[in-house]
Amino acid sequence: MTPPQRQRRFPKDNPPSPPPAPGTGKQKNPERLFVVAGPDGGNRDRDLDLVTLIVARADPPPSPTPEQSALLRLCSTPLSVAELSAYLNLPFSVMTVLLTDMLTAGLVTARNPIVRRTVADRSILEAVMHGLQRL
Secondary structure (H helix, E strand, O other): OOOOOOOOOOOOOOOOOOOOOOOOOOOOOOOOHHHHHOOOOOOOOOOOOOOOEEEEOOOOOOOOOHHHHHHHHHOOOOEEHHHHHHHHOOOHHHHHHHHHHHHHHOOEEEEOOOOOOOOOOHHHHHHHHHHHHHO
């Protein structure tokens, strides 16, 4: 009994074309991040964390950048900086620059997430205990 013959993906007559060399060919060149972030020199001392929640506060300005209009659309409900960075496919550093500019313009509001206490309040525990004893 003879084993089945394998078929080649590419016949010997038409070998696959080699990938284009870096820097040539029809590769997409991404926009430079400094173009997206805007000119440097603004007051960017606002500390934004990955879990800082961003909420849209105002309508878009008359001529927003595509990133600003996308951020304002996404921020109709609170979203973290990490989520916005993932949705817009931008690095965290560029996202913080964009958000800081929008914060100074009053377009968005940043708020820290609600941090839960590690230990529950004693008065709440006593109230629950007394409520359960009454049952």
